[in-house]
Amino acid sequence: MTETWTDHVLARMRSETGRSGNARRRVVEFLGRQDCCVSAQEIHDGVRGAGSRIGVASVYRALEGLDELGLVQRVDLGDGTSRFERIDPRGDHHHHLVCDDCGKVEPFEDLALEEALERVAGGRGYEVAAHDVFLRGACGDCRAA
Template identity: 40%
Template sequence: MTSTEQRPVWAEHAAQALAEAGYRRGGARRAILELLDEQSCALSAVEIQEALSRRNRDVSRSSVYRVMEELEEIGLLQRVEIGQGMVRYEPVRSGPGHHHHLVCDRCGRLQPFTDDGLERAIRRLSDRVPLHVSEHEIVIHGACETCAAA
């Protein structure tokens, strides 16, 4: 490992949190955590299964869903609904990598975006609302450029 290589911080944190929540540490679970941590945006359960299989790790679809449920339960995974009952998943991050989503309701395309002004507005809002704010997620729906032009 070189000094510039990023350590899988979220994956390690998640593995520990799962263990503390009473879930058994397992190879499949660890492989799923590391895969999710490497992504810049959300993956579907099918994509997770396929990516693991390309790494010679065969994990059943039901195991993928089970781990997604466990991670959601302890608040470490965000579920992004992209319409027609389709769902994608990504690690909840508050520091580097934190972003929001644009969803095309016609084709299901998911695009990440960041906006400093939006983050500042949410911080200001957090001071005013009767909630101790820990996380936030913004999903903006519409038609992507391809679908809007069609």
């Protein structure tokens, strides 16, 4: 499944631009291995750590392209840095719980929440392209500590 997303995206980008560079492939492969959102820095470090001399600009360029194609989602948790995560080809998506203490980020899904969001959007004359939801507070571990 992880491989599926990665392969799907690489094929898509190739057919889209006609070219295929090394930097983009590394970014896509890295994102394919993540289960939740990561920052551009983390991607940069991760890829570099694996031995590729990739530039920051290329990371942002790759992410921008992926975003435009709807293959990746920008996640902004309000800490001044953007994070990115792959979009499940089956349309599933999740939101985020953020711990104010330890900074941990974990995903969650909720059907009733999605339905409520649909309803709001519909009743407002808005053509909604995306929605973001995140809850912040103290996670179980930090409450115990």
